[in-house]
Amino acid sequence: MAERIVAHLGLGAFHRAHQAWYTQHAADAGGWSLVGFTGRSPEQARILARRRGAYTLLVRGPEVDAIEQITAIQRAHDGADRAAWEGALADAAVTVLTLTITEAGYRLDPRAPGGDAGRLDLADPAVRQDLRAPGTHGAVTAPVRIALGLDARRRAGAGPLEVISCDNLVGNGRLAGAVVLDAARAWEEADPAAAGLTSWIEENVRFRSSMVDRITPRTVPDDLATAERLSGVRDEAVVVCEPFSEWLLEPGAVPAPDWASAGARIVNDLVPYEERKLRLLNGAHSLLAHHGLLHGLTDVAEAFADPRLRDLVEEYWETAAASCRLPDAELAAAIAATRTRFANPRIRHRLAQIAEGARHKLPQRILPVLRSAIAAGHATDATASVVAAWILGEERAGRGVDPDVLRTGDAALDERVRTLVDRALRRLDASVVV
Template identity: 45%
Template sequence: MTIPLTRSALAASGVATDPAPERIVHLGLGAFHRAHQASYTDAVDVERAWGIAAFTGRSAGAAAPLAAQDGLYSLVVRGAGGDSVSVMRSIVRAVDGSTPDQVLSAIAAPATAIVTLTVTEAGYRFGGDGTIELADPVIASDLVLARRVAGGARPAGSVPVSALGRILVGLELRRRAGGPGLAIVPCDNMPSNGELVRQALLDMADAVSDDLTRYVTDVVSFVSTSVDRITPATRDADIATVAELSGWDDRAPVVTEPFSDWVLSGGFPSGRPAWEQAGARIVDDIRPFERRKLWLLNGAHSLLAYAGPARGHETVHEAIADAACRASVERFWDEAEAHLPADLDVPAYRAALLERFENPRIEHRLAQIGRDGSMKLRVRAVPVLRAELAAGRSGEGAASAIAAWMDAAALDTLPPDPAEEEVAAAAAARDSSRALLGFLDPELADDSAALAVVEASRRAAVSG
């Protein structure tokens, strides 16, 4: 017999369940946030002082089962030898992010000290150059609402569509109320993500009012992060596993691997949980950690996401067991390692990655990883190719990841991508390699050496 997971039921089992006060607002409620930032907060918030109000982004469906469980959920840590299950209590409110006013009032609330985000790279609506496009229809619409609010109107009945639009209007409401400083902490796989978000919000604020620009400049802190924990999509079988191991009828469990890493750089003007007590690292220079993670973990994931399905594989575990795929990953890692500091102990990190990829009980599907590839490759493979070419080497390892993406585009087998129409048009061009490479990086498309190594990789894949 299983018991529905609620705070009253958990309290009856002898666990303290009084919800912590809301001090953190999270945008992008999904499995990764619950396996990572919410898990870190649960681990260190012994005094129950840092509750999270979590709002969905593109998919509203994640909020309903969590809300029915008072924000509680089971975290299944899936190691090669078995599973462990624990109940996370850090989320105290789970809400559809499009609900009028709620997300805005949460950001504006004086008690809110931190806003975290996991909205994926596409969710920021940056252009190809990594900056916000104010003419983007969604951003332009959000700015209209922001200007109305800055003019004194109440945002009743409407909410910005984009994550940055929601933050901007929330900050305007906070400014008008004289709210204290807060930290904005993006936790998505973009280099210098705190700086990117800072500049984007400043560009948007400049289009609204000088007062808002000054508030963002003077009162708001932006924290750059590197986040790492493989978290596959939850499946129906995972619900049964939780029931069997814990006795809880949990409609919103999360499955993740034992490994977890979080590196942060930046200030928190209104305080933060002591995340370092759960293993997080606070550093002055985050760039080496970002590059190690983006190039080695995420870069290999992208390579496998496009090369693996072409060889009949559906998961990371299957693909890394393929000798050809594994050789491609190792070659790519050799190139990336040449451009990382020695004190990061890259050989040990690589060995740990192989062990993580080989975990047969983590079903990390390549179709999930391959989404939004045109944006991801720009920061996962392109920098390594550029660095190798600048060093006078071929860059064939990085080129193989780009070539695999090109081949999938040519076959029209790519997972969803926000730029899928532009990618399809480039794939249909007479010189498709040049057109697709130009879409990722216009300078590389004009580099004969870059184009030659990518085309050679495409030919090698066909002959192999």
Template identity: 50%
Template structure:
């Protein structure tokens, strides 16, 4: 129910044809923006979104008072530009299992989308569902008894079970989370949990449900009270749930939609048959660049991507890193790099380095070391610029509470103190990528950078 402060809809909302799990800022800056754009140019073919919160009901409560409508504020170097998003037509507490199941029973609902973060898939280090996770184990028992699930895989299985029982036909599950091959990831954990519950349900999912992989890209910083004040000034309305984002956005999708989909391509999305080159381009240019700026920038006392990008030393290292990655990307990257330079220079988007620096042990293998592997496979030198990022990360571990900032590196961090550069490099690479091609050469490059940055180490040993 709206709150009577100008958020009332002047036209009937679009029919719910998409169900979304994870009502965070990124989904509202990306998925909902693309869906709104498709609706605006598709005439009678309208797709409304019913969204469920992942954890707290607070986001749903605030948006419900605005009929699901909110302001998306595009923040460029030139200024702020607001637009109203109408594609979100229903919002629910994630714990509302009855509403969740009811949407899945509707034949006209053809797409389920997810933004639950990488941790939300509840995987082991080898990719399967972590059945030892207490919440996963609890979900199996909950679903057997008809109770609501609490994990994302559990909720998917709960909804798909309701759809099968209703005979509502096929459906597509689309992950919009920032992890490689995310559709395959969603499929694996969903089938793993369904198999633990009911093998016949797992077979139905294999036959009737497609899992679409996507590459998503749009920086969306946390909204502040100052942002809300700007929205109030620009729109004349009190918005409890505005979202701030950069002008740039990219969405590339690979997969089938057996029950239809919005015409997202009319809003700029790309539908492709092979997502891997696009994922590699993002990981090796954008994400690897972010990691470099984070570790080198923090060491220089800087706080944001824009500050680090403006630093001559960071910028030179970044350009060298991009050159190494460009040599093994199967596409032209000139336009992508031009976009990245403009995005990184946008000081009005406060993308904080301390946030980017978290969980480097999980990020660096796919962002940086994968480039070294690709270069080795192509018969090229493994690359010194990438080795510099690894060295910067090793140094970063000395300056933070590793248990909080990078839990995956705790065991490594206990072995690093007091060792020389060569030993630190070898230990780090063994932890990050034990099968790294030409690891001896790469370790030497890492050690050389460490030796320059830490020329003296009390009690060091080779």
């Protein structure tokens, strides 16, 4: 049987600790390979090319390290290499495109209610630049880049494709499809040669959602030295991760690796699991990051060991769990597992890394919990304090905060959210002294 290929956009550490790991461990791994494209900087592609796509995965447990050589990625390219990108998506052997482009990479219109209605921000300068003449150059933004690749597939007659989003957004597949279709429509309006692209995508491309989880801190020089000591190989592409990993996907309809044989789960209704992960894990991460940075702390384990922040996380978890739809026992088990993961002192997950991109993250992680608590009459202080800590941190750094982050489209609810956040902000500003 001819080899099948998964294409991937966003060739960062998380993809290499997660989807590439699942592909290598699939029962049918011998029949599949990965071709990866960087999202922004070409550097990772250059580093991977030195070892023909192979890299070292350093799995850092609470007491010992384990290493594994991952060889699933056969080719790595600069995402700006338009010929390679369009050539990959025009290849009929490619049946799946996976994405780790970060929440910001979807270029969602912040003026839409809640910032998550799935409209491409056509006012974004980079999107506008990409759409001026996308048929004559490459694209910087992911939605336009994907539309370019899909047009190449259409012209090649390469057949159906599934796009699987692996970013921390509820309904990430729906959002990916929405912004790509918006990009395709805008391109059609600007360039007659693209006529028919939108309808072709609607008929031939399926956008699947998935929920992903594996803590993957940034690699530091000490990690490279540890991996070299354990493996005997000097590798600049080392990825560090925790032992825990989870991947839930909607059912698919095209050939794809047997990820379920490697531990992934196929579920018909993904939303309750997305909510559980975003609110319990990622929400608590944001709490620790924004509060911890105000207290001069540096990583998750250090922040979680601080009694003040630990108590605040526990209070937040009680509110967040009440906003989720899964059975209580399953939520309790998830919280217990997260306590263990946060306490791992050998995973140096830096708070500054988690705090990046808060204006895109908090509307997905924190605000749904706050709105649910308001509606149910539950405690709101710990949840509102996450947004307040972010605002205070930005103010102390001399940066402004986009007020659209707190908008929902419901004026009464917006006012209640602002009131709670303002109250939490006054308390923090008076009490936090670094």
